[in-house]
Amino acid sequence: MPARMRHVRAIAVVMGCASLALAVGVPAQASSHGKIERAVLPTGDGWASADGSTTGGASAAPEHVYTVSNRAELIAAFQEAGDAPKIVRIDGTVHGNSDAEGTPIGCEAYQQDGYTLEKYLAAYDPAVWGSDAVPSGPLEDARAASAKLQAAAVNVNVPSNTTLVGVGKDATIIGASLQVKNVSNVIIRNISFEDTYDCFPQWDPTDGAQGAWNSEYDNLVVYGSSHVWVDHNTFSDGDRPDAGQPHYFGQIYQQHDGLFDIVRGADLVTVSWNVLKDHDKTMLIGNSDGAGASDRGKLRVTLHHNLFKDVKERAPRVRFGQVDSYNNHFVVTAGSAYGYTYGIGAESKLVAEHNAFTVPKGFDKATILKKWSESSLTAENNYVNGRTTDLVAVHNAGVPTEQLTEGAGWTPTLRTKVSHPLLVPVLVGLKAGAGKVSGR
Secondary structure (H helix, E strand, O other), X not given: OOOEXXXXXXXXXXXXXXXXXXOOOOOOOOEOOOOHHHOEOOOOOOHHHOOOOOOOOOOOOHHHEEEEOOHHHHHHHHHHHOOOOEEEEEOOEEEOOEOOOOOEOOHHHHOOOOOOHHHHHHHHOHHHHOXXXXXXXXXXXXXXXXXXXXXXXXXEEOXXXXXXXXXXXXXXXXXXXXXXXXXXXEEEEOOEEEOOOOOXXXXXXXXXXXXXXXXXXXXXXXEOOEEEEEEOOEEEOOOOXXXXXXXXOOEEOOOOOOOEEEEOOOEEEEEEOOEEEXXXXXXXXXXXXXXXHHHOOXXXXXXXXXXXXXXXXOOOEEOOOEEEEEOOEEEOOOOOOOOOOEEEOOOOEEEEEOOEEEOXXXXXXXXXXXXXXXXXXXXXXXXXXXXXXXXXXXXXXXXXXXXXXEOOOXXXXXXXXXXXXXXXXXXXXXXXXXXXXXXX
8 A cells, every 4th residue: 555544633823812812713623523535524613614614624534544655655655445434644754756666856747848937938939939929839749748747747636535634743745736626625724735737838929918927736635615614725836936036038937826715606715724825816705707607606705714914916806706705814025026915806805804914015905916807795894903994995095997896795794703904913922823733
């Protein structure tokens, strides 16, 4: 058996808030009976607790508990158990771009048909190719073939009835895109997801006024799946931040897509106590304005007690879904790139309440909200730098050409006890992210 099954003990990390006088209540903790891998989503904890809740692999038989330390073992564990309840424990660092033994490999290992970046740049330099057509021909075909080979390594499918959990404080997945695709009942906890990078971005001179490099792969994708709980993870670009990437044809050579997207009719998802940091396109909920036929009535997502730090945009951008975002902390540090936080998209029904924003001096609070389509939202009791702020009012005053209407048309009920926004930075700072619960 490629995956090693081990019996482990877990340490539950619980912070008491009774002494914090401003707290409305203490957020509920997962019911784990002393083991993080056997935890199930607490009753009433967001949309993933509706219509049957989310248990992942909590009921897994002993022979379906695996501990893995490389990509091959991870895939074998998923495939061996099929849709039976299973617990898969990440011990150490798993590299998505790796050989059969788990040793990391570079982009050159995927290159096909003579592709090199240097040849690609020479072939499609706007001075040579022009700016009116997307690249085509032998070098573009070679890029596409190389990208297909990398995709087979990077994309890892997670089956139904699975708990994927990190062991200890340093479980990490680097360069892999976890695909929770057309399945149900999945729990993902206590893992650092880093740098899911595309070796072969495509140049598109017709994308925008100046052209753009477009890449594939998110660290985590929930696609057409239901009952998914994503808790106490950290998402980032790791050692490959966008700020350090070169520019070609005047545009950043963008090797990252999103950090964590929820798309294509996904439904009943709770995202709690995660850290998402140092990234551009952070989170899409609903990927297309034209997907109404599949997305209406779905994309019900709860986001609570997450830290969004120095993310440029999409925290999240919402289409169609009933999204409840409460008790999150949004941090913008001086000098970091910033576009907006909440994107209000087609037929979205966003409720954003009791959140905290920490921003630098001179920050334009009108940019926290971004109107993409005609939709309404509820945004109440949010605090910016310790002061209550009417986000809709400041947006409408600052962006008079893009007026937003208040009132999402629904009232969330599936919440654990709500904390006062003044306490959110402390609570989230102490408890959010990987390594704050233990899989040992």
